[in-house]
Amino acid sequence: MSERKVNFNPGPAALPLDVLKTVQSELLDYQGSGMSILESSHRAKEFEAVNDRAIELVREVLGLSADYHVLFMGGGASTQFALVPMNFVGEGQTAAYVDTGSFANKAMKEAQSITNVHVAFNGKEEKYRRMPAMDEIKYPADAAYLHICSNNTIEGTQFHTFPSTGSVPLVADMSSDIASRQLDYSQFSLIYAGAQKNLGPSGVTLVVIRDDFLATARKDVPTILSHKTHADNKSLYNTPPVFGIYIMKLVLEWIQSNGGLAGVERLNAAKKDLLYGAIDAAPDFYKGAAEKDARSWMNVTMRLPDEELEAKFVADAKKEGILGIKGHRSVGGIRFSIYNAVTLDDIQKTVDFMDKFRKSA
Ligand code: PMP
Secondary structure, eight states, X not given: OOOOOEEOOSXXXXXXXXXXXXXXXXXXXXXXXXXXXXXXXXXSHHHHHHHHHHHHHHHHHHTOOTTEEEEEESSHXXXXXXXXXXXXXXXTOEEEEEEOSHHHHHHHHHHHTTSEEEEEEEOGGGTTOSOOOGGGOOOOTTXXXXXXXXXXXXXXXXXXXXXXXXXXXXXXXXXXXXXXXXXXXXXXXXXXXXXXXXXXXXXXXXXXXXXXXXXXOOXXXXXXXXXXXXHHTTTOSSOOOHHHHHHHHHHHXXXXXXXXXXXXXXXXXXXXXXXXXXXXXXXXXXXXXXXXXXXXXXXXXXXXXXXXXXXXXXXXXHXXXXXXXXXXXXXXXXXXXXXXXXXXXHHHHHHHHHHHHHHHO
């Protein structure tokens, strides 16, 4: 096998090697069933056990109480941009959106095409370089919910504290930082996350919904687009993304075996400290793209003195086996996506490369 690369892809992204090895070893004959989990029925006992355990593991890893429904849906996080307002904004109600980045903005735009939207914070004019202070987020007391994006994948900014919304339900797109740190996940009424960054492969989206919020869902939504349908049927109303759910279960087990979110957070803190440390140690050459107190632990964005050097940085890194670092096409620059499965060794190798590159430039 050729050597595995340092993989900073923003999603689909690096998966834990141990998980991939388990998938490989079980692929042709899943636990003595004589067939692959890819080939077994979603109603078979083998898959039902995987599904049940994956649901339990989401609750265990995130520390969620039994009144949270755990759903595995298709369509990516982008589908939730539409389904959340369709399901949770009642007749005559308004949903509030915090606009902190490209995906937060997409979620808001989708909601605007469906219902009334109140812009609770607009970060666009400042090019999304910072996050709002809690008292800058303003919304009506009777809003159907307040929507935030906890980590802005493209810009490299992240919420480090969350608004206390009282009786207004808090909804979060956590696609790019779910299960990366310890959090009071119970402050959220609904969380959704495409799996392809921290939880598994693309094709499955995790949705967790607290029961009291689900009880407010509209009843006039088509069956297949209703969260309640999927909650009532353990995501088995129709054929779910079976392979994604299976891999998510393995990734959650891997998180548990690494000390749960406390262990993952320790490692992620060490990784981001090492990488931001290298950026800040050479301020005339590497410049963090986001304001310091808004910096993401997951997507580290930076600029070099000019675009030509940035292109050379990407090309030279590739020669060293460091991949996936070209910034999103909408913002340019460099982005290291350092999700859970990226190792401290990967970061050390990168920091060594950055030092060498700067000295030779
Ligand atoms: N939200 C965030 C924060 C994201 O990073 C992404 C994808 N990069 C999306 C939503 C869209 O996810 P999907 O491609 O699964 O629809």
